[in-house]
Amino acid sequence: MDAVSVVTHLRNLASDPLNRASIVRDRSCLAGLILFFSHEDPHVVEAALQTVHYLCDNSNHCEIMRHELGMMVSLENIRNSDTSNHIKLLAQRIYMLLSAPSHLHTPETKNTQNNLQFFISSANKRAKTITLHIHGLDDLERKSLCEEALLKVKGVISFTFQMPIRRCTVRVKPDLATECLTSAVAETRVLKAQQVMNEYGKEVYVPLACKENKEEKDKCLPDYLPEEESPQKDLEKALTLPGSKDESRGSWLNAAASFLSKTFYW
The missing domain is CATH 1.25.40 (Serine Threonine Protein Phosphatase 5, Tetratricopeptide repeat)
Incomplete structure (x- = not known):
């Protein structure tokens, strides 16, 4: 061998x-x-x-x-x-x-059985939270594509998925533009993101322009900020090959x- x-x-x-x-x-x-x-x-x-x-x-x-x-x-x-x-x-x-x-758990861990917790926490008080609706987030393969796209964005602290409703909640540095996230998702070629906002008690999807110019895109990316404390409990089964x-x-x-x-x- x-x-x-x-x-x-x-x-x-x-x-x-x-x-x-x-x-x-x-x-x-x-x-x-x-x-x-x-x-x-x-x-x-x-x-x-x-x-x-x-x-x-x-x-x-x-x-x-x-x-x-x-x-x-x-x-x-x-x-x-x-x-x-x-x-x-x-x-x-x-x-x-x-x-x-x-030992740490978030509300999503308790309430959603199919929710992937990906190093998310509330440790950083300066961070802001952005909720995205991801069109095309239909399976684990596309979720993996979305993860890789978000990991490339400087300024992303953490994120968590709600697969049944195609949602992704992202914690970012306060000076990170939401367009940077939607642009990164769009680069997968199979996914499209819209910001979810609450207006008068109702959820609405806000379409955001994607930045095509790389130089302009880089300007809106602050330095990556690692999370010091974060629970992880993957509540979804990983992709498996045929068992032996x-x-x-x-x-x-x-x-x-x-x-x-x-x-x-x-």
């Missing part, structure tokens, strides 16, 4: 929620994934990040992985590296999920752990 095959099988195993607890409990697998973060092959790095992202579905898993030696440092190194943008965005997302205190039977699941996990144990020294 080589690094590519091992990390690919780990990713496939992690895509099944039934396997995630076993992977997190196996210290060899976690340590191996951390080492894969610094692999010279970007495909290996990306697959390792995708594996850890699957494991972040549970706050208990996040607590374990956050304290795994080298995990946070390696993610920080990827965020500051010259690798491809989507790999850095994935590392950023995982870093925020692992940094989020597991218990026998093959166990054998692949054992094989991967054996390979990692023989290849690396911790």
